[in-house]
Amino acid sequence: MTSTSLSSQQIERPASAPSSRLQGLRDGKLPRRLAVAALVLLLAFLSLYPLSMLLYGSLHTTPPGIPGTFDLSGYRQVLTWPTAVLFANTVGISLLKTVISLALAVLFGWIIARTNTPARGALEVLITLPFFVPPILTAMAWGMLGNPQVGVINLAWRWITGSDNALVNVYSYGGVVWHMLQYSTPFLFLFVVEAFRSMDPALEEASRMCGASQWRTFRRVTFALMLPAIVTAFLLSFIRGLESFESPLFFGTPAKIEVITTAIYNSIHHQSIANYQFATALSFSIMALMFLLVLWQWRLLRGKSFQTVTGKGYSPRLIDLGPWRWLTFGLCVAFFLISVVLPIGQLILGSFFQFFGFYQWDMLTLEHYRSVLGNSEVWRAFRNTFLLGLVGASSTMLLGAIVAYISTRTRWAGRQVLDVLAWLPWMMPGMVLAVGFLWGFAFLPSAISIYGTIWALLIAYVALGTPIAVRVMSAAYRQLSFDLEECSRVHGATWWQTLWRIMIALAWPSFAVGWVLTFFGIMRELSASVLLYSVGSEVLSVVLLRMWENGQAETVSVIGLMMMLLVFVFRWVQLRLIKRYISTL
Amino acid sequence: MLTKLKRTALAIGLTGLLASLAFPASAQDGGWDSVVAAGKKEGKVVVYSMALGAPYYLAVLKSFEAKYGIKVESLDLRASELAERVRTEQAAGRFLGDTEIITTTMIEEQRKTGDYIQAVGTIPNVKNLRAPFKATEVSVPAYVQPMGILINTRIVKPEDEPKSWEDLNDPRWKGKILSDDMRPLGSGNTMFAILQKKLGAAFNEKLAEQKPVFSRDMRNDARRVARGEYPIYVPQIFAFASDLKGLPVKVVIPKEGAPYAMMEFAMLKNAAHPNAARLLINHFLEAESQLLYANGWMLPVVEGVADRANDDAKAFANAKLMGPALLEERPAMMELAKKLYQ
Known part of the structure; x- marks a missing residue:
């Protein structure tokens, strides 16, 4: 699939070779270079600096600050048969869950954005809910639903069929994959649905008019045009799958399933003396694997254009499915029932009883709600998290939007460096990167007071969120035709005006999705938070951890449900704004 | 429970305040008076703790603040995170913490791997420690977390209840024991190591043949037993079952004794508020502070407290102990557990 759009090189109108700095300044090259250099430095501080501390940790027998020697023993431990089995396990689980969830996401994205399925607006919000619930809560809920002994699903199955066997067992490979699917x-879906929305249906109509079937059109036109978004989403999800921790820990441990993250967790948290050398060496090994995947993505997308938003106006007309729309409606509802109603229903029900799973009249209580609403620590953490979320998500998206713009819309020198730097934090498992931040901030010169302040959290959140922000915005920018920018410039708009009135205006639905993902990523982030928080800067995830460790699962659920309510509000506002925006397009 | 604890904490604070008014400085050791004065002048103490906001811990801190007017900043972290934060801060010359409450083995480990802690100095209430607990130059016992066996009372008939650790190896429990993972460092491995030492290698070999199912979420595991997923869970930290009242579970204290984790105070090197930290350590050893722990089903470390505990807590506060796990044995025990539970 190619396009006849102008390349950005043409838009840039490359200047003649500068003969002097003044000439460069006149051409606008020097400010541009300075801006790129500043961005490179910023991203290097956010990603390379903590990674360099970890690299030191992987090559040194002791962590920073302790005398030791440099050696490769960490990497030697990685190059063993048990670790190869771990790799195979991890890649297999992640690949399976990514393929299944991508297929589901594309299906649901298409149904919601491109068909006349009933109640699409409500379904769009409902389908995304599990993503925003802390995994430990859904793990508990699925443990109650799907344990082979007394799980609700198995009890119902036995009652209906009279069988002695269990229908499902969440403590298995299937259970690990299933729990990961709840999130991926x-x-x-959040990625894909926006890409579907910003696609000009005229291309599909042309295909249909040329005699292609609906399926062929979907495969050859719709899916092909969605490739950047799909490939990006696939990569992000696959990498996240490799780094997934809660699902294998809770559902894999009883079934003796070990993956890379549980091995890292053990070597950091459950060794007689924390083995950072092995943990970091293992993490860098996965990083190498991930880097190969990113190279594959670049190769796949290089030289192709996926521009679907052009200067030509379009109206995102919906495909009339006729009576089939009830089937698509049924599919969405079935997914919602299984992935949302079953586990979240358990959480809602449990939050009104003294203990989860003991639904007796004498245990009915509102105490968990009262204890949350009356807990000043929770409110302080909520304020801190909300503030960090607002500032962090906005800064991250702004940074991501700029980096994505430079790497996808310009031919500026250094743009690829920016792209690589922005990817890096995503490639390092969160719990290891958190240690990199701890070491990095603590060993800064004492005049730089980041360690032990709320700034440490904010910087870590921006670093952790940047890869998503850049990916979301890159996928959005790739769909915008270069002629839009050219028209704007031809009509006398400045570069900034073009950026603001064209690029940002057209890409902001994706910006909003990225913002929500980043915001809730910050709300849920634990690994870095727990290592970097200080007294007074407690965040919600740290308070939730404390409550969980104190056996207050029901209170944690109440907070989880409040977070879901927040998601409802955010998504509702976001979708209303998108709707208004599209109606005025 | 929290309200009750708050009330108790306030009572302790007021009692302390009245006591300090009734028995002015002259009644106390002159040296300690200067510690009190210096501590109050410091006005703050930063404590690194593994308690993760446990109500009894917060109640003790509250009573300390009420008694001395010294603000306590408690940074709650999990064991490994706490150890790494202390190590990193000390290595980087950022001396933010004053004192820590961690396990004895972690303190030994800190001494072995670096220079992070300093002498605690004189703590008057150390004289009240009960046997076998002893303070050292660098550590002062704070409380003890013993572990036993949790059973589901609806599934396990009274006559079938395990009374000893050996009873776990009864063939009827094969495949029916849920356990904290014994391979990595944690409560499961602590139990494994102590039982290996006290009951012999044959015990753990037979237990492995019982095919216990491992898990890594202690708080939820007790509830899984309560819901009937498994009839038995080991090792059950007594204190973690104290808030499960009303559920069909019971903690059995095995006749051989309860393996335990010893929690101790240590003073961090270059502490900015060393006197306030000493006051806090001393306050933890007050009978009223220890009583809060005893009522939370933990074992107090000072004399005369266990028998004052609430009726439901008395048995746990007086439990026979088994252990402790030793730092030098850890790697071998983890290796052995890995071998037995491949």
Whole structure:
């Protein structure tokens, strides 16, 4: 699939070779270079600096600050048969869950954005809900639903069929994959649905008019044009799958399933003396694997254009499915019932009883709600998290939007460096990168007071969120035709005006999705938070951890449900704004 | 429970305040008076703790603040995170913490791997420690977390209840024991190591043949037993079952004794508020502070407290102990557990 759009090189109108700095300044090259250099430095501080601390950790027998020697023993430990089995396990689980969830996400994205399926607006919000619930809560809920002994699903199955066997067992490979799907499907859906929305249906109509069937059109036109978004989503999800921790820990441990993250967790948290050398060496090994995937993505997308938003106006007309729309409606509802109603229903029900799973009249209580609403620590953490979320998500998206713009819309020198730097934090498992931040901030010169302040959290959140921000915005920019920018410039708009009135205006639905993902990523982030928080700067995830460790699962659920309510509000506002925006397009 | 604890904490604080008014400085050791004065002048103490906001811990801190007017900043972290934060801060010359409450083995480990802690100095209430607990130059016992066996009372008939650790190896429990993972460092491995030492290698070999199912979420595991997923869970930290009242579970203290984790105070090197930290350590050893822990089903470390505990807590506060796990044995025990539970 190619396009006849102008290349950005043409838009840039390359200047003649500068003969002097003044000439460069006149051409606008020097400010541009300075801006790129500043961005490179910023991203290097956010990603390379903590990674360099970890690299030191992987090559040194002791962590920073302790005398030791440089050696490769960490990497030697990685190059063993048990670790190869771990790799195979991890890649297999991640690949399976990514393929299934991507298929589901594309299906749901298409249904919601491109068909006349009933109640699409409500379904769009509902399908994404599980993504925003802390995994530990859904793990508990699925443990109650799907344990082979007394799980609700199995009890119902036995009652209906009279069988002695269990229908499902969440403590298995299937259970690990299933729990991961709860998160990756809504995550991918959020990516894909926006890409579907910003596609000009005229291309599909042309295909249909040329005699292609609906399926062929979907495969050859719709899916092909969605490639950047799909490939990006696939990569993000696959990488996240490799780094997934809660699902294998809770559902894999009883079934003796070990993956890379549980091995890292053990070597950091459950060794007689924390083995950072092995943990970091293992993490860098996965990083190498991930880097190969990113190279594959670049190769796949290089030289192709996926521009679907052009200067030509379009109206995103919906495909009339006729009576089939009830089937698509049924599919969405079925997914919603299984992935949302079953586990979240358990959480809602449990939050009104003294203990989860003991639904007796004498245990009915509102105490968990009262204890949350009356807990000043929770409110302080909520304020801190909300503030960090607002500032962090906005800064991250702004940074991501700029980096994505430079790497996808310009031919500026250094743009690829920016792209690579922005990817890096995503490639390092969160719990290891958190240690990199701890070491990095603590060993800064004492005049730079980041360690032990709320700034440490904010910087870590921006670093952790940047890869998503850049990916979301890159996928959005790739769909915008270069002629839009050219028209704007031809009509006398400045570069900034063009950026603001064209690029940002057209890409902001994706910006909004990225913002929500980043905001809730910050709300849920634990690994870095727990290592970097200080007294007074407690965040919600740290308070939730404390409550969980104190056996207050029901209170944690109440907070989880409040977070979901927040998601409802955010998504509702976001979708209303998008709707208004599209109606005025 | 929290309200009750708050009330108790306030009572302790007021009692302390009245006591300090009734028995002015002259009644106390002159040296300690200067510690009190210096501590109050410091006005703050930063404590690194593994308690993760446990109500009894917060109640003790509250009573300390009420008694001395010294603000306590408690940074709650999990064991490994706490150890790494202390190590990193000390190595980077950022001396933010004053004192820590961690396990004895972690303190030994800190001494072995670096220079992070300093002498605690004189703590008057150390004289009240009960046997076998002893303070050292660098550590002062704070409380003890013993572990036993949790059973589901609806599934396990009274006559079938395990009374000893050996009873877990009864063939009827094969495949029916849920356990904290014994391979990595944690409560499961602590139990494994202590039982290996006290009951012999044959015990753990037979237990492995019982095919216990491992899990890594202690708080939720007790509830899984309560819901009937498994009839038995080991090792059950007594204190973690104290808030499960009303559920069909019971903690059995095995006749051989309860393996335990010893929690101790240590003073961090270059502490900015060393006197306030000493006051806090001393306050933890007050009978009223220890009583809060005893009522939370933990074992107090000072004399005369266990028998004052609430009726439901008395048995746990007086439990026979088994252990402790030793730092030098850890790697071998983890290796052995890995071998037995491949």
